[in-house]
Amino acid sequence: MKIIDLCPSLVSVTNVDGNTPLHLAAEIGNESILWKMLRCGRADCMKINKQGQTAFILACLNNHLDAALTLVENMRSMTMVELDAAFTGQQPVIIDKMLEKFPSLVLDVDEEQSTLLHKAVTQRNEEYATKVIDLCPSLVSVTNVDGNTPLHLAAEIGNINILWKMLETGEAECMKINKQGQTAFILACLNNNVNSARILVEGTSSMTMVELNAAFSEQQPVIIDSILEKFPNLILDADEEQSTLLHKACKSGNLEMARTLLDVDVNQEIAEKVDKDGLTPLHRAVINGSVEILKEFLCKAPSSFNITTQGTIETVFHLAAKYQKTKAFIFMAQSANIGQLLYSLDAEDNTVLHVAASVDSTSLVRHILSETTIDVTLKNKKGFAAVDLIDKEGVDFPLLSLWFRDEAEKIQRPARYVKFAHEPVELIRNTNNGEKLSSESRAMDLLREGRDPRNKEREMHSESLQNARNTITIVAVLIASVAFTCGINPPGGVHQDGPFIGKATAGRTLAFKIFSVANNIALFTSLSIVTLLVSIISYRTKALKMCVVIAHKMMWLAVASMATAYAASAWITVPHNEGSKWLVYTTSAIASVALGSMFVYVSFMMVKHILKKDKLRRNQSHGKTPSTTLDMEAAGDVGCYWF
Incomplete structure (x- = not known):
């Protein structure tokens, strides 16, 4: 001091x-x-x-x-x-x-633009938050650097006392959004602060689909009930995808929420609303396969089952078949009020059997064949019956094709069983639940024994491709050997002495140059063929056919080059005097007529086959038929085809 x-x-x-x-x-x-x-x-x-x-x-x-x-x-x-x-x-x-x-x-405010009220709320200091609100109520709506008001922070931490105090001032803006686009209500839902969310519902004068969607996303039925109680018209609102809350409930399989919304929707307004994909909430429930929600619709909004999808005009049965919802399909099929919809057609005139066959749903195909009277021969707008839409490379193709063929041959359908060569086959498996046909292996054994000629033809086709591959390999090796021999022993021989010793005697002639080029093409094309065929191991017919087709085109080039090389060498070795000149022209004529006529014939047959394939391909509706089957169908009864 x-x-x-x-x-x-x-x-x-x-x-x-x-x-x-x-x-x-x-x-x-x-x-x-x-x-x-x-x-x-x-x-x-x-x-x-x-x-x-x-x-x-x-x-x-x-x-x-x-x-x-x-x-x-x-x-x-x-x-x-x-x-x-x-x-x-x-x-x-x-x-x-x-x-x-x-x-x-x-x-x-501090460097984060936070007021004293922001700090009091963040630190859960109710006493000082209350004092600050009393001193300056307008602080309730002040935002910090993140765009959060004190109301946002109170909702986020779930402090209901401070929330009430802020709402009582009349200064709180419940619908104000922060920089993340969130209102105080959304933050309360995201942090599972149910009481805070309910207080905000009571304290706000309006709400949007965004807030309702937040409550739904966090699965808060109590909050949703509070919202719908105060804002009942909100159930008609839709998000950017035109989906209502009922669409979302049905899509996610939320039974309780769907039940609540259907109870509120007395006039069935939302039950018939469509989203941007042209689907109603019921359609979403069918696609999800929720049988319990379907029961709610059948009880509270039965007329919604009659609504088809926009554009494609698909019924609920088409959708169930398309997405392989077997349980939902059977439940609706067994309902007396909507069973008649089974026989409706979509925009392409497809029956539910067409749809079930196109997705290879064995369980649905079996149920439709045995429990309905749908005509298996009915064709859609593209001219295809249901059997034409089966994936011919699928594992169930033999089984499904036999069922359809058996049904087409009979006037009356069996109620529960189908026979394969007098052998009983138990009920088909349920694809969705993974239940297997107990006698499916027996049916497949019967097919492999040769009772299905189409199966035998496919086996012969696969074997023919293997034989063609082996033949081309052998021929390519032979051409390569001959071309190699001719390359080191040129026609006309080589000089035995002098400055050009070892060089071809006819090396400067045009015929020798043609011979050399053609011989090299034949040699290296053949070697490429051999390399291709020995480097690839094909275990599918389609891939094997592709390899054979490529090798076949290269083989034609090698053969044509070898013939050209021979004709050129003949021109070199045959004397050109008056007595033997005709031999040169005769050799050229024989080569041209023999190979040329064969090439023209093969090309004609190949073009004819390709045109038939294109016609069949244009008639395909789903594009699932493999090229191998198209080749066999285009060949018809001829038993072979050209490529």
Whole structure:
């Protein structure tokens, strides 16, 4: 104190850390020294050290209450930084004193644009949050750097007392969104704060589909009930995909929510709404395969079963077959009120049997064949019966094709069984549940024994491709051998002496040049064929056929080159005098007529076969028929085809 009296200016001198004596006195809480420094008139209470701290902040951080109060009484101004220090140190007496002396301080914000109310809510300090709201109710709607109001923060942490206090001010904007596009209600739902969400529902005057969707996404039935109770028309609202809440409930299989919405929808308005895909909520339930939800619709909105999809005009049975929902299909088929829809056609005149066959649903095909009277010979707009749409490379193709053939031959359908060569076959498996046909293996054994001629033809086709591959390989090796031999022993021989020793005697003639080029083409094309065929192991007919077709085209090139090389060598070796000149022309004529006529004939047959294939392909509706089957169908009864 003597030093202060002797030299008052020392009070504001800083040390190496930027601390003045005032800082140090506040840090240790020496109130008497603080008073002495403050009375000398030289103390700068707002001076900061190198850590950015004032004397007041040091007093708060070290919990020196009296020292902090002394500084407040002697300070001419304060900022949000000091208020934040008092708040962080949880010093209510200091905060009260600060707000009493500097009431405008409540409007200040920190570097994150947060007000004192934001901080009070974040730290769950209900007492100070209430005081701040009473001092300045407008702070309820002030946003921080993230766009959150104090209402957002209170909803996020689930503090219902502060929420009520804010709503009572009339300043709270319940529908205000933050930078993430979230309202206070959405934050309450995302954090499972049910009570907070219900309070916000009661305190708001309007809500949108966005809030309803948030409650649905978090599976909060209590909140949804509160929303629909206050805003019943909200069930008719749709999101950007034109989906109502009932669409979402049916799509996700939420039975309780679907039941609640159907109870509210007395006039069946939402039950008949369509989304952007042209589907009603019932259609979504069918696609999901939820039988329990279908029961609710059948009881509360039966007329919705008569609505077809927009554009494709598919019934609920078409959808169930398309997505292989066997249980849903059978449930609807057994319902007396909607069973007649089984016989409806879609926009392409497909029956449900067409659809079931196109997706290879053995369980549905078996049920339709045995339990309905749908005509298996009916054709759609593209001229195809249901049997034509089966995937001919599928594992169930033999089984399904026999069922259809058996049904087509009979006037009356069996109720539960179908016979394969007088052998009983038990009920088909349920594809969705993985239940297997107990006698399916027996049926397949019967097919493999040769009772299905189409199966035998496919086996012969596969064997023929293998034979063709082997034949081409052998011929390619033979051509390569001959071409190699002719290459090192050229026609006309080689010079035995002189500067051109070892060189072809006819090397400068045009015929030899033609021979050399053609012979090299034949050699290396043949080697390429051999490399291709020995490098690929095909275990599917389609892949094997592709390899054989490529090798076949290369083989034609090799054969044509070999013939050209022979004709050129004949031109070199045959004498060109008057008595033997005709031999040259005869050789060329024989080669041209023999190979040319064969090439023209093969090309004609190949083009004819390709045109038949194209005609069959254009008539395909789903594009699932493999090219192998198209080749066999285009060949008809001829028993072979050209490629």
